[in-house]
Amino acid sequence: MSRSKIILSGSMLIMLLLSLFIIRIPTIQVDYSDSRFYLKDDRFDLGWIHSVEKEPWFESYERNEDALLLTSTKFKTFGAGVPSSAQVTKSDDGFVHMIVNEPIDELLLAVSRNVQTTMYTENNQIALYELVDDYDTVFIHVERVSLWNLLRGEKID
Structure with a gap:
């Protein structure tokens, strides 16, 4: 392999590695205690029992x-x-359905076993009340996350 091809290959590799840190993707992030995870999906449902x-x-x-x-x-x-x-x-399912379409910057959820706050994604059901102590706060928001953090971070289907 010629010297110019080696330099070109090395430059491309460096650009690829740098892009892992520079490119940021808007992602739904869930923060709790000292942990976090990212959703692969761009949508989710929250469910709980009204107190x-x-x-x-x-x-x-x-x-x-x-x-x-x-x-x-x-x-x-x-x-x-x-x-x-x-x-x-x-x-006809026994529920009152309402269309809201309200922008939200960040969700701050006080989570407890009493109300069983649960997040539903396309492929998963996440019992948020099992991740934290009763009445701790779970934060859900959109964060621009580097490709590197997305690749190494915990993702939920």
Whole structure:
């Protein structure tokens, strides 16, 4: 191999390695305690048992550029926390469905075994209440993460 081909190959390798640190991808990041994981999906649902009504409640989120978008919510009974300006849609599953489409910079969730806060992705169910002590906070937000961190970090399907 000629010297110029070796230099070219080495330069390309250096550029490839540098791109692992320079290129940043918007990714849904979940921070808790001293840990974190990244979602492979650009959308997820949160579910929990409402503390007063004792009925299930679900919210659907998706990544919208560098923020989260609360797209919809569904619940069994009206009570504390019900959106006042969202559009109600018809359903036959026993839930009240509402279209919300509200941008959210960051979710701060107080998680407990009592309400069983759970994250649902396309391929996984993540019991957030099992990751932290009762009433600890879980932060969910969009972060621009380097390819290197995505490759070495924990990802959830």
